[in-house]
Amino acid sequence: MLKVKNINTYYGKVHALKNVSIHLSPKEIVALIGANGAGKTTILNTLSGVTPMQSGSIDFAGESVGALSPDRIVKSGISQVPEGRQVFKGMTVAENLELGAYLRFTAREPKELIRKDIVKIYQLFPRLEERKKQMAGTLSGGEQQMLAIGRALMAKPKLLLLDEPSMGLAPLVVQEIFAVIERLRSDEGVTVLLVEQNAKAALKMADRGYVLETGKIILEGNAADLLENPEVQRAYLGKEKKDIWER
Amino acid sequence: MELSDQIAQYLVSGLSTGAIYALIGIGFAIIYNSTEIINFAQGELVMLGGMFTIFYLNTLHLPLPLAILLAVASTTAAGLIFERLTIRPLKSPTPLALIIITIGGSILIRGITMMIGGKDTHALPAFSGSEPILIGSATILPQHLWIFALTAVAITLNKLFFQYTITGKAMRACAVNRRAAGLVGIDVKKMVFFSFAISSSLGALAGIIVAPLTMTSYDVGIMLGLKGFCAAIIGGLSGGVGTVLGGLLLGVLESLGAGLISSGYKDAIAFIILLLILFLRPQGLFTKAQTERV
Ligand SMILES: Nc1ncnc2c1ncn2[C@@H]1O[C@H](COP(=O)(O)OP(=O)(O)O)[C@@H](O)[C@H]1O
Numbered sequence: 001m002l003k004v005k006n007i008n009t010y011y012g013k014v015h016a017l018k019n020v021s022i023h024l025s026p027k028e029i030v031a032l033i034g035a036n037g038a039g040k041t042t043i044l045n046t047l048s049g050v051t052p053m054q055s056g057s058i059d060f061a062g063e064s065v066g067a068l069s070p071d072r073i074v075k076s077g078i079s080q081v082p083e084g085r086q087v088f089k090g091m092t093v094a095e096n097l098e099l100g101a102y103l104r105f106t107a108r109e110p111k112e113l114i115r116k117d118i119v120k121i122y123q124l125f126p127r128l129e130e131r132k133k134q135m136a137g138t139l140s141g142g143e144q145q146m147l148a149i150g151r152a153l154m155a156k157p158k159l160l161l162l163d164e165p166s167m168g169l170a171p172l173v174v175q176e177i178f179a180v181i182e183r184l185r186s187d188e189g190v191t192v193l194l195v196e197q198n199a200k201a202a203l204k205m206a207d208r209g210y211v212l213e214t215g216k217i218i219l220e221g222n223a224a225d226l227l228e229n230p231e232v233q234r235a236y237l238g239k240e241k242k243d244i245w246e247r
Numbered sequence: 248m249e250l251s252d253q254i255a256q257y258l259v260s261g262l263s264t265g266a267i268y269a270l271i272g273i274g275f276a277i278i279y280n281s282t283e284i285i286n287f288a289q290g291e292l293v294m295l296g297g298m299f300t301i302f303y304l305n306t307l308h309l310p311l312p313l314a315i316l317l318a319v320a321s322t323t324a325a326g327l328i329f330e331r332l333t334i335r336p337l338k339s340p341t342p343l344a345l346i347i348i349t350i351g352g353s354i355l356i357r358g359i360t361m362m363i364g365g366k367d368t369h370a371l372p373a374f375s376g377s378e379p380i381l382i383g384s385a386t387i388l389p390q391h392l393w394i395f396a397l398t399a400v401a402i403t404l405n406k407l408f409f410q411y412t413i414t415g416k417a418m419r420a421c422a423v424n425r426r427a428a429g430l431v432g433i434d435v436k437k438m439v440f441f442s443f444a445i446s447s448s449l450g451a452l453a454g455i456i457v458a459p460l461t462m463t464s465y466d467v468g469i470m471l472g473l474k475g476f477c478a479a480i481i482g483g484l485s486g487g488v489g490t491v492l493g494g495l496l497l498g499v500l501e502s503l504g505a506g507l508i509s510s511g512y513k514d515a516i517a518f519i520i521l522l523l524i525l526f527l528r529p530q531g532l533f534t535k536a537q538t539e540r541v
């Protein structure tokens with residue numbers, strides 16, 4: 001479904017992505033883990049067309065999307081939930097969701113269909129419905145994350161890119177949000193690329209995973225295998241070498 | 248005339264010039280909110296509105312309503328060309344570069360208008376006569392009523408556009424969070440273009456409806472632009488109520504100051520208010536900490 005081959009992305013002279021290749025099959029949940037500054041956000045932004053790549057190729061659903069502008073990429077079925085939520089704070093919850101469907105409005109899709117999808121988002125996140133007339137900036141962190149996910153879903157993506165959805169949230173809220181992500185895959189058939197620093201939670205939910213270090217993919221495999229991998233345990237799961245040796 | 252009658256008179260004229268300032272100020276705010284640029288050429292668009300009307304009316308001898316419509320359209324086109332030539336080509340300009348560019352643009356527009364249209368001052372006929380209407384003991388000119396009515400219509404349409412249409416909402420989204428707007432597929436550059444279209448046409452309208460009262464010439468844009476900027480600053484650069492109130496307040500204070508103290512102070516009042524606001528309440532008079540801008 002998504003095939004990323006040997007992409008290289010630069011910020012001026014900073015070589016942020018070095019020959020990165022990843023692939024996702026339909027309905028997969030794939031985790032992308034790595035330390036702060038490894039280049040996780042850069043991968044998502046390259047996929048979204050925000051930070052164009054210098055070389056390499058991105059194929060999505062049989063179409064080459066590597067050179068498309070951000071709006072064309074959303075249209076082709078890839079939506080990103082950005083790091084730090086980035087909701088439209090001075091606008092209401094309902095307006096945020098409508099704007100998620102911006103391209104569907106401009107494509108003159110019947111408004112009833114869009115309204116029905118907003119109702120679906122409210123079913124997914126009932127707390128958003130209670131607050132639909134509130135300014136997004138007044139929501140709690142968890143609610144803003146839900147809104148950011150809901151806004152991305154309003155574009156009806158086939159592939160959802162999530163950038164650190166658990167950042168700064170209480171464990172219970174993280175559980176709630178991860179449960180919704182799993183439901184999206186099982187009920188709606190959405191494919192998910194999940195970027196996380198919370199490697200353990202991400203790998204527990206994911207089918208497969210990639211480990212990124214200073215712009216390079218250094219490991220890939222089944223999520224369960226990665227969870228057991230000593231290198232991953234040491235670097236990302238906070239286990240000391242001693243603990244691993246003792247087992 | 249009694250003092251109270253005089254004050255009523257000053258209020259009427261103050262509110263009508265204030266309405267003009269509000270229209271110009273909203274133009275500043277709309278562009279600021281979508282680009283973070285203060286477009287110092289905004290006043291020249293106001294001037295162009297009046298001058299284009301004079302041209303269509305006196306040179307082409309078109310009827311007034313048609314001349315007005317064409318003048319708004321021509322000014323809007325000028326504003327869009329300005330955006331295409333100056334703002335759009337810049338990749339990642341510094342604020343200072345943008346200030347210099349918009350000021351340079353304003354000098355250029357003024358210069359071209361002077362070369363083509365000359366330095367004369369022109370009078371636009373009042374839209375429906377200039378027979379004063381007596382209200383109580385104060386009089387009001389028909390043109391004042393036109394100013395109030397057209398300003399109210401323009402501001403209401405503007406508000407409805409930003410509140411209820413998807414394009415209006417998308418423009419607000421760009422103002423609130425440009426990056427996120429891009430990620431939901433909003434073409435930010437197109438929204439910037441739209442914001443120039445709207446603020447040019449509001450500016451043109453302001454320049455046209457005020458021209459029968461104050462005359463117009465190639466250089467009226469400087470002062471009108473400054474007053475509109477002041478209204479927008481009082482309103483915390485809001486594209487809505489704040490700037491409208493800012494414009495009305497400025498118009499009334501000017502009119503009272505000029506009438507009761509000395510007409511020499513009229514223009515100084517705007518400068519003083521501008522400086523006071525910038526020093527004491529840079530977020531504007533009517534804004535709380537969290538602003539909703541449009
Ligand atoms: N806008 C930018 N300009 C310059 N360098 C950047 C920019 N964004 C990110 N970088 C650099 O690129 C590298 C990868 O950053 P990022 O993708 O944000 O990492 P992560 O999301 O994994 O924390 C870092 O070294 C970071 O400093």
Ligand SMILES: [Mg+2]
Nearest residue numbers: 040041042083
């Ligand atoms: Mg990141």
